[in-house]
Amino acid sequence: MVYIKVENLAFYYEKEPVLTNISFELNPGDFVMLTGENGAAKTTLIRNILGLLKPSIGNVTLSSTNHLGEKLLVGYVPQQVASFNVGFPSTVWELVSSGRYQRGKWFTRLTKNDKAQVERSLKSVGMWEMRHKKIGELSGGQKQRISIARVFATDPDLFILDEPTTGMDSQSREEFYKLLKHNCDKHGKSILMVSHDHEELRKYCNKHIELVRKEGLPWRCFSMDSCKELSKPHYSSH
Numbered sequence: 001m002v003y004i005k006v007e008n009l010a011f012y013y014e015k016e017p018v019l020t021n022i023s024f025e026l027n028p029g030d031f032v033m034l035t036g037e038n039g040a041a042k043t044t045l046i047r048n049i050l051g052l053l054k055p056s057i058g059n060v061t062l063s064s065t066n067h068l069g070e071k072l073l074v075g076y077v078p079q080q081v082a083s084f085n086v087g088f089p090s091t092v093w094e095l096v097s098s099g100r101y102q103r104g105k106w107f108t109r110l111t112k113n114d115k116a117q118v119e120r121s122l123k124s125v126g127m128w129e130m131r132h133k134k135i136g137e138l139s140g141g142q143k144q145r146i147s148i149a150r151v152f153a154t155d156p157d158l159f160i161l162d163e164p165t166t167g168m169d170s171q172s173r174e175e176f177y178k179l180l181k182h183n184c185d186k187h188g189k190s191i192l193m194v195s196h197d198h199e200e201l202r203k204y205c206n207k208h209i210e211l212v213r214k215e216g217l218p219w220r221c222f223s224m225d226s227c228k229e230l231s232k233p234h235y236s237s238h
């Protein structure tokens with residue numbers, strides 16, 4: 001089963017090419033790191049996958065179902081999402097709980113199950129003790145963790161994370177990578193993560209996509225060599 005299939009993708013801003021020759025697949029249980037220098041179009045690639053930008057050439061296909069045959073749920077943490085202002089009125093618990101409400105059902109009460117998932121999500125990013133704090137009172141790194149916890153609370157099948165560990169210290173980063181890997185190996189979750197922390201992250205990932213600039217390409221245009229297999233994924237749906 002394939003969650004994301006990218007076939008010969010190229011993308012142009014106006015007439016300016018920034019991506020060319022991108023092809024890869026992401027399967028259940030895959031933990032994929034996406035690297036490349038600043039401006040290598042990593043975010044642009046993610047926005048093409050999410051359907052926020054339309055490929056200029058080629059195709060991106062996102063599965064409609066997960067490995068259990070249910071609707072595929074995608075959790076996206078954009079780059080530098082933690083920009084809630086000082087006056088943001090919600091508490092940590094309220095914001096993360098909002099990940100459990102389904103669209104159009106804002107007045108439904110959280111079930112016991114929902115609350116347990118919110119608790120697990122907050123604990124997984126080390127923010128349980130801070131659940132009663134106002135969002136505006138948190139540090140940048142703490143706000144970033146809350147954004148991640150909210151995505152965890154939705155229990156997605158596919159995580160698309162754009163530099164999610166910005167503002168985290170190295171111990172928290174390592175714990176976060178371990179948690180993600182556990183979710184891939186044990187529950188068949190899939191992850192596509194943009195990162196500049198590739199030395200550390202490569203211990204946890206099973207695939208690596210690097211966007212590189214090749215001889216003969218326009219100066220802003222990046223391409224990929226391969227989707228390198230770093231290890232075998234542990235998860236098998238059979």
Ligand SMILES: Nc1ncnc2c1ncn2[C@@H]1O[C@H](COP(=O)(O)OP(=O)(O)OP(=O)(O)O)[C@@H](O)[C@H]1O
Pocket residue numbers: 013018036037038039040041042043044045079220
């Ligand atoms: N809306 C836009 N219009 C025109 N050019 C853009 C637009 N957004 C990004 N670009 C350009 O596209 C290129 C890729 O940008 P992108 O943000 O995808 O890179 P990135 O690899 O995610 O960078 P970073 O590591 O710095 O976050 C850059 O040269 C950038 O200036």
